[in-house]
Amino acid sequence: MRSWLLLGFLSSFPFSESLRKATKRQGKSLGEASHQGALEYAAADEHHVERPHSAAGHHQKEVPRIDAVLERNLDAAARAEGGLPARSQQLGGQAAPRVTEEHGRDAGRVVSSFLATAVHAVDLVDTVAGDPLLVISLAFAIWFMTQFVYMYFVCPDAQGIALRRQQMQDEWQKFLSGQAKDLENQLQVLRKHAVKSTTQCFMDHGLSFCHFMLRVSKSDLAREIDSPLVEPFRQFALLWIRAFQECGTEPETEPLVLCSQQSVQHLHTVADIAATIVAETADKTRSKYCEADVRAVEALQAEVDELKAKGLISEDNSSWLRPVCNFGISWEKAQENSGDTFPLVLFFTCWRVTIFSYGHAVTLLAFPCGCILGLVMHMAAKHAVGAVVDLATVLVAVLCLLAPTVNQGRQLKARLQDIRSMKAQAASLQGKLNVWTGKYDQMQCLWQYQTKNKLDLFNTISELIRFPQIKSKDPHSERVFLRNRLLSLNEKLVRAVQKMGSSSIYLGRSNVDEESLAVAANQIQKSIDNIDKAVKEDDFDQVEKYLENIFALLIVRVISANRLPNTDGGAFFDTGDLTDAYVLIRLGKVKRRQCPTTRVIKDNLNPRWDEEFCLEVPRDVKHFSLEVFDSDEDQWGPGASREGIGYLPVKFRHCPGQWIDKVEHLLSFTKNQPIVAKLHLQFFYVHSVTDLAKMDTEGSGGKQGVPSVQSVGTFLASCDGGTTFDSSSPASRR
Numbered sequence: 001m002r003s004w005l006l007l008g009f010l011s012s013f014p015f016s017e018s019l020r021k022a023t024k025r026q027g028k029s030l031g032e033a034s035h036q037g038a039l040e041y042a043a044a045d046e047h048h049v050e051r052p053h054s055a056a057g058h059h060q061k062e063v064p065r066i067d068a069v070l071e072r073n074l075d076a077a078a079r080a081e082g083g084l085p086a087r088s089q090q091l092g093g094q095a096a097p098r099v100t101e102e103h104g105r106d107a108g109r110v111v112s113s114f115l116a117t118a119v120h121a122v123d124l125v126d127t128v129a130g131d132p133l134l135v136i137s138l139a140f141a142i143w144f145m146t147q148f149v150y151m152y153f154v155c156p157d158a159q160g161i162a163l164r165r166q167q168m169q170d171e172w173q174k175f176l177s178g179q180a181k182d183l184e185n186q187l188q189v190l191r192k193h194a195v196k197s198t199t200q201c202f203m204d205h206g207l208s209f210c211h212f213m214l215r216v217s218k219s220d221l222a223r224e225i226d227s228p229l230v231e232p233f234r235q236f237a238l239l240w241i242r243a244f245q246e247c248g249t250e251p252e253t254e255p256l257v258l259c260s261q262q263s264v265q266h267l268h269t270v271a272d273i274a275a276t277i278v279a280e281t282a283d284k285t286r287s288k289y290c291e292a293d294v295r296a297v298e299a300l301q302a303e304v305d306e307l308k309a310k311g312l313i314s315e316d317n318s319s320w321l322r323p324v325c326n327f328g329i330s331w332e333k334a335q336e337n338s339g340d341t342f343p344l345v346l347f348f349t350c351w352r353v354t355i356f357s358y359g360h361a362v363t364l365l366a367f368p369c370g371c372i373l374g375l376v377m378h379m380a381a382k383h384a385v386g387a388v389v390d391l392a393t394v395l396v397a398v399l400c401l402l403a404p405t406v407n408q409g410r411q412l413k414a415r416l417q418d419i420r421s422m423k424a425q426a427a428s429l430q431g432k433l434n435v436w437t438g439k440y441d442q443m444q445c446l447w448q449y450q451t452k453n454k455l456d457l458f459n460t461i462s463e464l465i466r467f468p469q470i471k472s473k474d475p476h477s478e479r480v481f482l483r484n485r486l487l488s489l490n491e492k493l494v495r496a497v498q499k500m501g502s503s504s505i506y507l508g509r510s511n512v513d514e515e516s517l518a519v520a521a522n523q524i525q526k527s528i529d530n531i532d533k534a535v536k537e538d539d540f541d542q543v544e545k546y547l548e549n550i551f552a553l554l555i556v557r558v559i560s561a562n563r564l565p566n567t568d569g570g571a572f573f574d575t576g577d578l579t580d581a582y583v584l585i586r587l588g589k590v591k592r593r594q595c596p597t598t599r600v601i602k603d604n605l606n607p608r609w610d611e612e613f614c615l616e617v618p619r620d621v622k623h624f625s626l627e628v629f630d631s632d633e634d635q636w637g638p639g640a641s642r643e644g645i646g647y648l649p650v651k652f653r654h655c656p657g658q659w660i661d662k663v664e665h666l667l668s669f670t671k672n673q674p675i676v677a678k679l680h681l682q683f684f685y686v687h688s689v690t691d692l693a694k695m696d697t698e699g700s701g702g703k704q705g706v707p708s709v710q711s712v713g714t715f716l717a718s719c720d721g722g723t724t725f726d727s728s729s730p731a732s733r734r
Contacts, residue, residue, distance in 0.1 A: 137373045141392040148395040164412045179426040195440045198447045202247045205455040213274040219467035222270035232486035243454040249439040290436040320354040356407035446506035449521035492547035501689030510693045549619035553686040560608040564677045567630040578603040580631040588621035600631045623651045644669040656687030
């Protein structure tokens, strides 16, 4: 491209030469006169005669103190040859050397050049100021010459465009294979995250909460001032609101507060409390969490897909002027679906002109304007200005020819900036999605295993609180009934929520692993399902019992037995055949075939099992028993009858949250009397999620030889199933 620009500049050289000649002619007479005047001044000084008034004398009036200028030049010439100044007599009284004719000629040239430039500048300013067309012509020439110089030094040539194109392609491919792909994968991970469904569940529960409060606010019974229902209902509403506090991503530092306690503290009717809660809650239950960032990522992906579909830059830049078979004047956009104005295609008679930008359009219009201005200047005999305009017009023509290359360079630069902008935006969105993923990972246990169960519980219990929409025949009894129900439910709900544990347990600030929390949440969810069935049957007593026993597990360790009787010995059996003992764990009155058992240890009167079992505790069961049997399968084959040795009943409700270690005598099945044989066991009654944290910390209670639970969650998961254990199933033992 620069070679084309240089060629255009050289082609305009004759115009610049004519300009130089015209300027030289204007200052020629002035230079000759000044030179002649300088010689006369020198000759007069040499012969000590009065200086003549020559033809250049009139310049002495126009330029004051010309003799001082000439004198300084003569002194400078004398110093250059090593002599003294012409006026040295005034300084030292010595004789001064004569100034030669050559010195005068040199001084005259300097003065003549200076005077010619000054006079020409003054004349030019006067001429331009009085001619607006001349001002326009000079402005035109200066502007487009500047543009030409800018294009020459700034715009890249063909090699530079190739390098820029390669750089753009490299950055684009790197962006597609790097940040764009990582962002897409990260978005998929976030969309499939386990807590995404939980966040939607939160919003659904928020709507249910608002609908319940709206229904209550419309009841006639709720409009009574200072009713005995006001305080119980206020406590129930605040308990429900506290369950929503954990729905935020910072539950400990910035909890989600649907309605503050102060807002409902001094209200005197149930309807006012419900209406105030609805007013403050409406916008807060529709939190979108990371939806804004997800939409930004989707918009960026759409932009990337659009660029991939239509290409980075337009390849049709070879020519902007083509002949076509058309004799009209019209225009159209080169890309119909694009929102940009350019490129614009103009059909002018038999030519198709592609305009790439506003600058290109101005350049095209400038060419005929330059031709007209140059012609006008030459017709006005202002050939110097006309030559300058002609030079600028030639440069404009060169710029028009190079418009496709310039446009391609601009497109590459703009597209490269777009790619870098998308890379910066992708990096910012990646950071935001990483933050959301980290928050989701941190909140996953809390939301899935506690918060969701809390909201499900309150949503289920709310069906029991029915405010009549019309005034009943006996409002007093209706009021008392609702008040008693609310007071009882509030008390039971407080204890049930406490059994679910604090949020710190679910946020990883305890030694309870996720598998343990999952088992506990599953047990609580089963209790909530049972409560829902009882609510539908309007069985309030069953609801209270399930609330009291919303979560209960029993961990039993069967350690060993000693001094068992030999039930396999006798006259008809081998003397080496001893008792083949195993232990059955029976919870309440569950049938033996549904109870878990230990493995059978053959021919040993002091067996050691070291096995652990987990049982779901029904709400009415308060004890369990360990029953020791002798297996006869080795003598009579599978399915043979078993012989009872003894059993040990154990009560567990009185000591939740701690390991209990027991070594006691077995009781006879027939006489219920102690026998010589002893059984060693440990058990742990889990009454709340907080008790799970104590399971590992207390371990075996300091007893030697008793194994500790390595992973509570793995153990609970392997033993999950409650009282439906099958003695023949390996999954019932550990």
